[in-house]
Amino acid sequence: xxxxxxxxxxxxxxxxxxxxxxxxxxxxxxxxxxxxxxxxxxxxxxxxxxxxxxxxxxxxxxxxxxxxxxxxxxxxxxxxxxxxxxxxxxxxxxxxxxxxxxxxxxxxxxxxxxxxxxxxxxxxxxxxxxxxxxxxxxxxxxxxxxxxxxxxxxxxxxxxxxxxxxxxxxxxxxxxxxxxxxxxxxxxxxxxxxxxxx
Amino acid sequence: xxxxxxxxxxxxxxxxxxxxxxxxxxxxxxxxxxxxxxxxxxxxxxxxxxxxxxxxxxxxxxxxxxxxxxxxxxxxxxxxxxxxxxxxxxxxxxxxxxxxxxxxxxxxxxxxxxxxxxxxxxxxxxxxxxxxxxxxxxxxxxxxxxxxxxxxxxxxxxxxxxxxxxxxxxxxxxxxxxxxxxxxxxxxxxxxxxxxxx
DNA sequence: CTACAAAACTAACGTTTGTTAGTTAGAATC
DNA sequence: GATTCTAACTAACAAACGTTAGTTTTGTAG
Numbered sequence: 001x002x003x004x005x006x007x008x009x010x011x012x013x014x015x016x017x018x019x020x021x022x023x024x025x026x027x028x029x030x031x032x033x034x035x036x037x038x039x040x041x042x043x044x045x046x047x048x049x050x051x052x053x054x055x056x057x058x059x060x061x062x063x064x065x066x067x068x069x070x071x072x073x074x075x076x077x078x079x080x081x082x083x084x085x086x087x088x089x090x091x092x093x094x095x096x097x098x099x100x101x102x103x104x105x106x107x108x109x110x111x112x113x114x115x116x117x118x119x120x121x122x123x124x125x126x127x128x129x130x131x132x133x134x135x136x137x138x139x140x141x142x143x144x145x146x147x148x149x150x151x152x153x154x155x156x157x158x159x160x161x162x163x164x165x166x167x168x169x170x171x172x173x174x175x176x177x178x179x180x181x182x183x184x185x186x187x188x189x190x191x192x193x194x195x196x197x198x
Numbered sequence: 199x200x201x202x203x204x205x206x207x208x209x210x211x212x213x214x215x216x217x218x219x220x221x222x223x224x225x226x227x228x229x230x231x232x233x234x235x236x237x238x239x240x241x242x243x244x245x246x247x248x249x250x251x252x253x254x255x256x257x258x259x260x261x262x263x264x265x266x267x268x269x270x271x272x273x274x275x276x277x278x279x280x281x282x283x284x285x286x287x288x289x290x291x292x293x294x295x296x297x298x299x300x301x302x303x304x305x306x307x308x309x310x311x312x313x314x315x316x317x318x319x320x321x322x323x324x325x326x327x328x329x330x331x332x333x334x335x336x337x338x339x340x341x342x343x344x345x346x347x348x349x350x351x352x353x354x355x356x357x358x359x360x361x362x363x364x365x366x367x368x369x370x371x372x373x374x375x376x377x378x379x380x381x382x383x384x385x386x387x388x389x390x391x392x393x394x395x396x
Numbered sequence: 397c398t399a400c401a402a403a404a405c406t407a408a409c410g411t412t413t414g415t416t417a418g419t420t421a422g423a424a425t426c
Numbered sequence: 427g428a429t430t431c432t433a434a435c436t437a438a439c440a441a442a443c444g445t446t447a448g449t450t451t452t453g454t455a456g
Contacts, residue, residue: 031313037443058445152389152396155378158387159395168367188353192352194395198286198392234414247435248435
């Protein structure tokens with residue numbers, strides 16, 4: 001089953017995971033730097049110092065959120081690459097991957113998109129590496145698609161960026177707009193991103 | 199001439215505009231909250247206290263950046279609405295508007311996208327109102343386009359979101375990728391966003 | 397009932413933050 | 427030559443920050 005680890009973490013079974021969930025909600029609204037440990041504690045109904053019985057510090061909250069999700073994307077991309085089929089079908093699967101993760105972890109996605117630069121040391125390096133690898137894999141799928149005539153001969157960078165920025169920002173819209181059905185959303189997104197709107 | 203005020207402000211003719219420019223660069227990299235007045239001062243080669251000879255405080259830096267740009271978008275949208283022609287041609291003009299602003303003020307766009315929520319009081323209200331109006335105007339163009347058969351009958355929200363999130367994130371990619379020619383970029387973006395990639 | 401672990405508390409620490417007050421050097425104006 | 431203006435400076439403040447140390451409460455197993 002996909003997203004099992006993600007699902008377990010989102011349900012917040014341990015106190016630690018509860019804190020991480022609360023943090024992700026606050027990070028989404030104000031950003032990592034603007035959220036204080038006292039904010040997180042107050043939302044949980046406890047004092048800031050009590051948080052340290054469960055976590056090592058603020059950085060751990062960020063790195064758990066971001067790296068956990070980045071690994072999910074990396075795993076998803078690997079699965080797509082191993083699958084047989086056309087390049088267009090792979091792009092479809094990537095779109096669906098993003099939508100699945102958005103639906104299951106929309107809060108944490110905000111941290112991944114907006115606050116990854118506040119990671120430190122090895123965590124930051126690892127994240128940047130994963131992100132670059134992800135984009136490079138996506139790019140080579142697009143290039144192959146252009147070469148064999150599946151895709152229009154546009155600059156690959158423009159295609160990559162236009163799809164990826166839509167998918168990465170999806171978390172903002174999904175839930176502002178009444179949470180439409182996931183399968184309907186997938187179908188619409190695939191159609192709009194691949195075949196355009198006119 | 200369009201963007202005159204914007205261009206004047208970006209050239210940094212006064213000391214105050216210099217500070218605002220430096221701030222926008224730093225805000226783009228780390229976000230509003232993570233940037234300190236000492237950071238800004240150090241980048242300018244002066245002490246933090248000296249900044250207050252030119253500006254009233256940190257908030258002013260943010261609100262100048264964000265509201266100035268928001269007004270540029272609002273003016274642009276008004277111009278598009280007054281223009282005759284098909285709905286598709288209006289969408290084209292909107293795409294070009296975003297690209298023009300991105301090229302002329304890519305730094306400030308980061309603040310507008312990521313840090314608007316740190317505006318306070320009346321500034322925040324004004325921004326949110328302008329943003330909602332902008333989206334509503336865009337949405338009604340799309341709806342009209344669907345009604346008269348220019349556009350595919352997708353959920354307007356999906357179309358709006360997919361175009362807008364691409365355009366809003368453009369500032370990240372434009373300059374990471376060697377600053378391609380503006381007119382080429384416009385043509386490619388219009389083609390990809392309107393007619394898709396397959 | 398006792399022992400223990402989990403999870404909360406109070407109090408405080410050393411820094412960093414945005415900002416203010418008062419001062420000074422140099423250039424422009426009268 | 428005196429005055430005003432511009433733009434920098436030093437010094438410091440009060441508040442807020444992440445975090446630590448030590449203590450108390452609470453629930454559970456022997």
